[in-house]
Amino acid sequence: MSTSNAGTIKTLLRLLPYARKALPRLILGIFAAIGAHMFALAIPQMLQDLVNSLVAGGISALYPAVGLILLLGTLEAGFVLLRRWLVLTPGTFVEASMRNSLYEKLQDLPVAFHDRWPSGQLLSRAVSDLGLLRRWLSFGLVLFTGNLITIIVGLVILFTFNFWLGLIFFVATIPIWIAGFLFEGKYKTVARLSQDQSGDLATRVEEAVHGVRVLKSFGRGSFAAAQFSDDASELRSTEMRKARTVANIWLYLILIPEVAVGLSMLAGVWLVAQGEVSVGTLVAFFATAMVLRWPTESLGFLLSFTLEAKTATERFFEVMDSVNEINDPADPKQVAEPRGLLEFENVEFRYPDAAPDAPALLRGVNLRIEPGESVALIGLTGCGKSTMTALTTRLHEVTSGSIKIDGVDIRDLTRGELRTLIAMAFEDATLFSSSVRDNVLLGNPNGTDADLTQALEIAQAQFAYELPQGLDTAIGEEGLSLSGGQRQRLALARAVAAKPKILVLDDPLSALDVDTEALVEDALRHVLKETTALIVAHRPSTVMLADKVALLEDGRITAFGTHQELLKTSAHYRYVITSLDEEQREREVNI
Amino acid sequence: MSLYGTNDEERTDLTKEESRFVRARSRRLLGSLLNPLKARLVLAVFLGIVSTAIRVAGPALIALGIDWALPRAVLGQYDYLWVVVIAYLSAAVATSLLTYYFLMLSARLAQTMLFDLRNRMFVHTQKLSVEFHERYTAGRVIARQTSDLESIAELLAGGLNELVIGGLFMILTAAALLLLDPISFLVLLGALIPLAILTRWFQIKTNRGYRKQRVASARLIQYFVETMTGIRAVKAFRKEKQNEKHFGGLVEDYRKHNAHLIQLFGIYDPGLIMIGNLTVAAVLLVGGFRVLDGSLGIGVLTAAILYAKRFFDPMEEIAIFYNSYQSASSALEKISGVLEEEPSVPEAENPTSVSQAQGNVRFDGVEFKYQSGPVVLKKFDLEIPAGQTIALVGTTGAGKSTLAKLISRFYDPSSGSVSLDGIDLRDISNTDLRREVVMVTQEAYLFSGTVAENIQLGRPGASMEDVVAAAKAVGAHEFISALPEGYDTDVNKRGGRVSAGQRQLISFARSFLANPAVLILDEATSSLDIPSERMVQRGLKTLLAGRTAVIIAHRLSTVAIADRVLVMEHGEIIEDGSPLRLAEGDGKFARLYRAWRDSLV
Structure with a gap:
């Protein structure tokens, strides 16, 4: 028949693999x-x-x-x-x-x-x-x-x-x-x-x-x-x-x-x-x-x-037919004894649909986080901090350069393995329609009640016990709606409960009130002692959680050191983190 | 009684009385959709009747050809034959043209109804309170407006005219048979008894099945949407396998319901054919004797057989579309449930007009609790003079957001009243209220479209200069200019990439442009970095000048620009005063303030 008919038949023939049985x-x-x-x-x-x-x-x-x-x-x-x-x-x-x-x-x-x-x-x-x-x-x-x-x-x-x-x-x-x-x-x-x-x-x-x-x-x-x-x-x-x-x-x-x-x-x-x-x-x-x-x-x-x-x-x-560029390797490696060394080497990243003449978002990021060390990532809104965190679990793929865990390129790991090593908490806390328990233990399906209790405690999410059916209360789209702060704490508990080698937290405390924030920080400190962490932070209080600070500016890490060191050496850091503080002091005098 | 709104959404075992109630509600909706189209509907039915009648005349003309024209043709006289043939051909042209117009007209009717229903659903769900949306969940609201509406669309676009034509065809065929040969008609009439029994059986069996199928499909949609919106977390926590299993279960559930339904159909349809063939045989038998004794012409017998055969023809089509009819009618049951859901925050009936409000907000004996839930805000009075900036401070769950939502009338108080410039909010029209009172929340939602369009949402029709000025005022101009296409950047294409802080800045610019008398900021700056927040705070001084503001912020930095602080705990205002006075005292605020100051260094 005509070509257009052939087109119709040809297209419908593609159903064959599904219709075979x-x-x-x-x-x-x-x-x-x-x-x-x-x-x-x-x-x-x-x-x-x-x-x-x-x-x-x-x-x-x-x-x-x-x-x-x-x-x-x-x-x-x-x-x-x-x-x-x-x-x-x-x-x-x-x-x-x-x-x-x-x-x-x-x-x-x-x-x-x-x-x-x-x-x-x-x-x-x-x-x-x-x-x-x-x-x-x-x-x-x-x-x-x-x-x-x-x-x-x-x-x-x-x-x-x-x-x-x-x-x-x-x-x-x-x-x-x-x-x-x-x-x-x-x-x-x-x-x-x-x-x-x-x-x-x-x-x-x-x-x-x-x-x-x-x-x-x-x-x-x-x-x-x-x-x-x-x-x-x-x-x-x-x-x-x-x-x-x-x-x-x-x-x-x-x-x-x-x-x-x-x-x-x-x-x-x-x-x-x-x-x-x-x-x-x-x-x-x-x-x-x-x-x-x-x-x-x-x-x-x-x-x-x-x-x-x-x-x-x-x-x-x-x-x-959409091609997934982010695949598991044909011959996956394993991190034999994960210690939690996280390295960014010359990482460049541009979004695939970004204008060709636009500069890359990340242009040669080098950062080495030692096992057990926690680093706060600081930078202006929109400078690529969240993107950097998404790269670590291959939610996006580096354009060039590499990210390594204990010396192994993350592209050589299966995505499952990689995402077991790293747990994330996102800026917008997404919870799923199931019980509190299932949500928190999502990254650790074999987790015990003790793990659950501990994670809830660290995230100061004890409110969960007081929900109508306690930890079995259905939340998420189909269940009880929680406040932003409550969702954020559960998302944090979820990341902690996964007991990862590396924690990646994207502004994890933004929706919490000051009291709760202080309590969460105290509790998190214990976890961070043994866990490698990359924490996107906007406030000095969150920065204090980390051992070191990395400053992201113009697509590169332009300063790395402790909070005090950077306060002394980096003008941009002072601009990003402390200017409000100074202004606040001024105002305090006025009060 | 309220079924299928927020109540008992997933119930399938309705009692007789409830079924009747639900069906009556669907009929009301259908009636109200058809009402404005009455004239055209009558015309369509008329066209349908005429075109079908002409079509039904076909076999009678064939009978005429055999019994009337043939004997003369045998004698070499072809005049009768020409008459019959020309009549037949004219009927063919007339019926096809009329069918064409009937189809066009019924399509227009269907599309108009559908358009009306889509708009009604959209407008109504927008009108329903936030409380409704929270209880009913986004997934269900979406399912009602997408898959349920589609099954109605499918019926209206594809099936309804088939049903109408098919039904008319059967009635007129029976009528033609009655005129042509009453005895054959009686045979056909006898066949209606098993037909009715079979149809009733099918109807009862499928009715419940379709309800179950709709519920299963809504669950499927809900889970699907949740996965796709939360895809980052799904990936990061390796939820894929677990999801596949759960989703697979939902798919299987839906499949089973579907399979069950079409199996019923698989019994019904051959049953129809069997009845049809039995009827043909009976007509033939009864007719054969009469031909033999000379009381019936061969032509009439032929026509009677053709009529008896054709009478059942549309049944298969009707049965096919009965499928879409059933699924559309259960969809309609759900849709009518949502449409009859009353907004718990209803629009004022005789609104007092408000223009250029001063911004004086008063709470008189206000108490708030959720339906049969615990008290969220204990009875209180509060006066916020026009132009004052209030900071609400307190732990999560203290009732700050609820208080804010009462001012913006997302909720109405359970008792007492909230008023603006002395007018109860319930007496102010929505348009006026939303112009004067704007609330900016933490979840700064962006709609697909450009950045500029998203800001313009604050004041549709605002000029580009105004948009840029608003962006500059809140410190969003810099990052917007740096986007690939500046203000014309499509946020959908970069939607996942405009950071939470940037979204908040855009939504800030939006509220700046709206220029309300009362501005409520609920955690509106939580995701901003410090330089942006400082910019915003500088902007706030301009933004808040000359208007009433209520600011909820966990960061006490915002408190500094407030004239007055309210500290809330367990649904009560426990401290009220200027920030200076409270900071110097030894209350909760003083303690919070010191903690915050320590955290800065």
Whole structure:
């Protein structure tokens, strides 16, 4: 067929690996569908003889004919039952396995991918696209193939009744093919557009829900609603274009067979009058044409269904084909006895989608943190501190240079191993929908109750015991909502409970009040004695936790030493960490 | 009764009475969506009836061809045949054209309803209180507006006209048979009994199944969204395997519900075909005898068989779309539940207009507790004169944020009243209130779009100069200028990379631009580095001049610019005074202040 059709088939063939197990049943299902149609087509054959004998005035033919029709009818229903039984369950397995693969792939893809893709687009792929593919596999594919074959067989049968009558129907199918072909071209584009636009609309919904507090506090609900409404209205026009295309094909799919029936009536009656054809044959001919009617009319719907399935497949593989640049090495090394030496050597980093002429964010970072040493990372907002912490667990990958743990390049470790050695606490504390216990012991699934208690104590998260079901209270999206400070303390407890060799903390105390902060700091000090730590800090109090301070400036570490040393030697450090302090003293005098 | 709002969202075992209640609610919603479209709906149904009627006439014309035109044709007279054929062809053209217009019109109707419903959902969820969002969770709100709406869209776009045409087709076919041959019609009527029984069985069986399927799909979506939004933590703590297992379980759950449903369908559909074929055989048998005794023409028998056969044709399609009908109607049940959820912070009915508020905030006998929860704020009075800057100090959970949320009317007090310039907040329209009172929170959420657009959210339509001026005032200009495309940088593309501190600066600029009479800063500077915070504080002096401000900050550095400090503990204000006076005393504030001062060195 044409190249665009080949494109559709080629795309859909990519489903094969997922559909392999279901394939035998799907193919049997197609045969069952054809079988059912064949029995349906056989019924008019019975009519032919019956009507002829009725015209001749014989009653003898009536009972066997009715009995045979009943038998054929039962067989038809039986084969439909068989078809359904064969194809329905496999489709759900294919859907489930594709959904799981997509989810696995998405979890594997690097953070940079997720930064690029709005989660609404991912969600619409995982839910609606895969649901559509399941329905297509169990209805669309089977019916489309079955109906096509039925139409062909039906045409042959029409020819056996009478050559001229058959020819009329055969010629009538040609404009149907042309209409179908034109339809495919138009529908493909508009279906894709509509799927993308609904993805965008889903993103708008998500943002408005996550940002509902901001929208409320500025009274911008109606502003957001207007934006949403604009997008929804675009989707509506696309849907109308789609509807027009569909209505067009319907026009032809109804008109052409009807015209064929009208013309064959003209020819048929004439042929009967000429004695060329019996009345029974004419009746059977019309009955057969009626049986073919639904398969023909359904082509429009099945064709658009198939094209939508194609688009859904494309969208699915857009994610599946994304290359994950952050992989496990083919031949992973291990850190035999981890001590926790963390080294940055000439680390350069630029975001993959940064403008080519923009300077790299990190431009040759060199930093060596001895086992058990803790280093505070200081620098202005946006200078790359958080990025540096993300590099240590390969959430992002260094552009050049290397990061080593106990002398082993982190790219030579499996990601699992690396992330066991390093535990992180993020700026925005993400907790998951499960109990407090599971959340805290996430990085240490074999952790004991003692580990849990200790971690909660260090993070000053004892409030967890007072939650309605204590440590078994469900928190996160589906559970109890906690305050920012509470979330942050649990996230810190989670990092501590993982008992890593290296702790990476990104501004871990920003949401805590002064009292709590002081308590957490006291407790953390004990942990930090034995653990290597890299702590992003904004305040002197957090800096005090660390043995040394590293100052990140213009993409490099420009000063390294103790707090006191840097206060003396680095003007930029004083600017970053102490200027407020001085100003505060001034004000104190005023108070 | 309130079902499927925040209550019993996941219940599937509804009692009869509850089912009726839920269905009535869906019908109300559907009615209200259809109401403005009545005229077009009538036209669409009319078009549908006419086009279907013409189509149904087909077999009758064939009968005419055989019984009326054929005998004359045998005699060599083709005039009747031409009449019948031309009538048939005209009917073909008419029915296809009318179907085209019917499809276009019904698509327009469907899209208009859908557009209306989408907008209603969006606007309504925005109107619902923060408390609702917290209880209902973001995942569910999103599921309602995405997958549930999609299943309705699927029905409206693909299936509804099939259902309507199919239904009309069956009714008109039966009517045609009645006119043509009443005895065959009686046979068909007999077939309706098993058809009705089978359909009712299918309906009852699937009803509950679809509800379960919707719940399973919502769970799936929720988990999916949570994973993708928390992907950093997922990776860092190696949660992938655990997630895969859990998600796999949810997928399997959903699959089972789906499989169960379509298995039911797999019994229903062949059942229909069987009934259809039985009917054809019966019509044939009954008709055959009559042809033999000469009381029925062969043509009429042919037509009767064609009608009996075609009567069941749409059933398969209807059954296919019954699938989408069911899933759409359970989606509609949930959506109507959300839409009937009353905002717990309702918009004033007869608002007192407020323009150019002074910013005098008063609490009169205010108490606050969550629904059936413990008391969060004990009964208190408080007056914040216009222009005063208040610092709220106290440990986490002392009630500071709740107090702030009462002023910005995220919540209403359980008893007592909060007023602005002597007007109860409940009597001020949302637009007025949001113009005069703005709250900036710690989680500075950015929307997709440019940095400039995010700042403009504070005052849509603000000029670029105003945007830049606002950014400069809060010290955000420098880093924004350093972004690849400056103010036109798309935050979505760099969304993961604008640091928390930078997000706070942008949201600060946003509130600066909004220029409210009362500004509430809830931990709004927690992630800033010291130079930025200093910039912000300098900016604050300008920003707060001439307006009322309530600042919640864990860092006491902010307190210095306050005129007055309120120290809170366990839902009570325990100290109230100027920072100087409190610092010199020996209360909680004095102790906090000393601790903080020590921490600086």
